[in-house]
Amino acid sequence: MSSSPPFKAPVGTRDVLPPESRRWEAMLTTFATIVEAAGYGLVQSPLFEDIEVFRRIGEGTDVVGKEMYDFVDRGQRHVALRPEGTAPVARAFVQHRPATPWKAWYATPCFRYERPQAGRYRQHHQVGVEAIGSPDPDLDVEVITVGRDHLAALGLRRVTLLLNSMGTRADRTRYTEALRGWLEDRRGHLAEEDRDKIATHPMRVLDSKRPATRAATGDAPRITDHLSDEAGAHFERVQAGLASTGTDVVLEPRLVRGLDYYTHTTFELVSSALETAQSTLVGGGRYDGLIESLGGPPTPGIGFGSGIERVLLACDAEEALPAPEGAVQVFVVDVAGGEAARDLSIELRRAGIGAERAFDARSMRAQMKAADRSGARVALIIGEQEEVDGTVAVRSLLGDERSQVAVPRQKVVAHLGELLA
RNA sequence: GUGGCCGUAGCUCAGUUGGUCAGAGCGCCGCGUUGUGGUCGCGGAUGUCGGGGGUUCGAAUCCCCUCGGUCACCCCA
Numbered sequence: 001m002s003s004s005p006p007f008k009a010p011v012g013t014r015d016v017l018p019p020e021s022r023r024w025e026a027m028l029t030t031f032a033t034i035v036e037a038a039g040y041g042l043v044q045s046p047l048f049e050d051i052e053v054f055r056r057i058g059e060g061t062d063v064v065g066k067e068m069y070d071f072v073d074r075g076q077r078h079v080a081l082r083p084e085g086t087a088p089v090a091r092a093f094v095q096h097r098p099a100t101p102w103k104a105w106y107a108t109p110c111f112r113y114e115r116p117q118a119g120r121y122r123q124h125h126q127v128g129v130e131a132i133g134s135p136d137p138d139l140d141v142e143v144i145t146v147g148r149d150h151l152a153a154l155g156l157r158r159v160t161l162l163l164n165s166m167g168t169r170a171d172r173t174r175y176t177e178a179l180r181g182w183l184e185d186r187r188g189h190l191a192e193e194d195r196d197k198i199a200t201h202p203m204r205v206l207d208s209k210r211p212a213t214r215a216a217t218g219d220a221p222r223i224t225d226h227l228s229d230e231a232g233a234h235f236e237r238v239q240a241g242l243a244s245t246g247t248d249v250v251l252e253p254r255l256v257r258g259l260d261y262y263t264h265t266t267f268e269l270v271s272s273a274l275e276t277a278q279s280t281l282v283g284g285g286r287y288d289g290l291i292e293s294l295g296g297p298p299t300p301g302i303g304f305g306s307g308i309e310r311v312l313l314a315c316d317a318e319e320a321l322p323a324p325e326g327a328v329q330v331f332v333v334d335v336a337g338g339e340a341a342r343d344l345s346i347e348l349r350r351a352g353i354g355a356e357r358a359f360d361a362r363s364m365r366a367q368m369k370a371a372d373r374s375g376a377r378v379a380l381i382i383g384e385q386e387e388v389d390g391t392v393a394v395r396s397l398l399g400d401e402r403s404q405v406a407v408p409r410q411k412v413v414a415h416l417g418e419l420l421a
Numbered sequence: 422g423u424g425g426c427c428g429u430a431g432c433u434c435a436g437u438u439g440g441u442c443a444g445a446g447c448g449c450c451g452c453g454u455u456g457u458g459g460u461c462g463c464g465g466a467u468g469u470c471g472g473g474g475g476u477u478c479g480a481a482u483c484c485c486c487u488c489g490g491u492c493a494c495c496c497c498a
Contacts, residue, residue, distance in 0.1 A: 008489075011489080011490095061496090061497095062495080062496050062497080063496075063497070066422090066496095067496080067497090084497090084498080085498095110498075112496085112497080112498095114422090114495085114496065114497085115422075115423090115494095115495090116490090116491090117491075117492060117493070117494095118491080118492065118493095119497090119498080120496085120497070120498085121498095124497095124498065125498090126498055127498095128498090193494090193495085209494085209495095210494095257497090268498095276492085276493095277492085277493065277494085278496095278497070278498075280497070280498060281498075282498075283497075283498060304498095305498055306498065307497085307498025308498080309498080310498055311498085331458095333456095333457075333458095335456065335457095363451090363455090363456095364456050364457055364458095365451095365452090365454080365456090365457070365458080366450085366451085367457085367458090368456095368457050368458040368459090369458055369459085370458085371457090371458060372458040372459050373458085373459090379457080379458075381456080381457070383456050383457090384456080385456080393456095393457090395457075395458090397458065397459080399459085400459090402457090402458095404457085
């Protein structure tokens with residue numbers, strides 16, 4: 001007899017089982033309700049795309065540069081599992097050209113080959129929205145507010161909105177050059193590991209956590225001081241909208257975000273309840289050049305992604321979003337052969353009443369224990385006596401209640417309909 | 422990719438300087454109540470002590486390798 005080690009879920013992935021999975025259902029329902037009410041429609045797109053679709057979001061970024069799960073399929077196509085949610089939606093927009101503004105939402109797994117740690121997985125899950133086709137800053141306000149309200153609806157209170165503007169692409173280019181020069185002059189003061197970024201991603205030097213870099217860049221030029229009139233006006237309007245709708249904002253000029261496609265507004269919703277290094281619950285911004293880079297007409301867009309695992313971690317920390325109760329309302333206990341359990345449980349479900357039962361002809365004691373654990377409020381008991389009488393004993397399972405009444409078999413479903421109403 | 426810590430039943434863990442060390446609680450199953458749950462009592466099942474190699478008379482306990490988990494860096498949701 002030989003046995004290989006038991007299989008486990010791959011590194012960085014996990015199974016979500018009940019009752020935890022009921023929290024996922026609750027969070028997805030909450031999100032769907034909120035975004036649908038704002039006019040966003042669900043988009044289901046493939047889990048994998050031509051790898052070029054993702055490369056357009058920035059080859060210099062780690063997400064597409066070195067963390068992608070990519071492979072060549074049997075038809076020699078180079079494809080990749082989606083590392084994030086925006087590019088596939090943008091590609092779908094370019095392909096189908098829906099009327100604008102096009103407002104879409106999604107819920108999807110995302111794949112990134114990185115070392116897992118708290119709040120970071122190789123397969124994680126995101127919900128998000130994309131609003132494509134309008135440059136209106138009020139749309140930025142809408143998107144940010146939807147994200148904020150989603151977290152609030154889940155019961156999260158310790159959330160901070162960080163806001164920044166990257167300006168237009170021209171602003172960004174101009175600022176990047178200026179910053180690069182400024183950083184070059186102080187190269188020696190930066191942390192060793194951050195020096196290479198001066199040439200490649202100067203703005204990310206400002207995002208560094210290293211103390212030396214932090215200290216040396218305290219008075220670095222800020223992009224928000226270098227915005228064009230156009231970008232400045234846009235940013236002002238966004239802030240005014242957020243203020244008007246009672247959304248507290250923390251301006252964070254160092255907020256860069258890792259994906260290269262962002263322009264104008266960028267934002268994060270960060271949990272202060274999480275002790276972990278990964279506390280960003282929602283991250284997003286404008287990407288006014290992305291559609292064009294995917295072969296579409298110049299089209300502005302804005303959106304965000306929100307990590308489900310992280311949001312749930314924050315819910316744990318704030319003791320929010322407890323697992324909802326199961327849907328089983330009634331448990332059929334049958335010690336008279338099992339036909340009643342078989343037929344009645346199905347009859348009940350067809351009448352809209354959640355019903356569960358035991359299998360394997362177990363003892364009444366065992367069936368009652370199972371009934372108690374099932375979360376059902378009522379046990380329907382069919383023993384030999386009930387079989388003879390054509391009745392069902394209806395017994396409450398709530399707390400100390402031990403009330404039990406005999407109801408004619410033919411009237412049980414109607415009786416329960418009233419009882420559970 | 423780099424580094425720290427950890428790896429004993431389904432879960433949470435105890436196992437003193439290597440010598441009945443394979444255990445506890447919870448959970449699960451059964452019985453007390455041959456027709457009735459949640460409390461209580463009694464009993465029971467489940468472990469390649471992550472895996473491989475080494476040291477030793479003897480290793481869950483020491484060494485090496487490896488896999489996995491976890492946290493941090495990095496990056497990001």
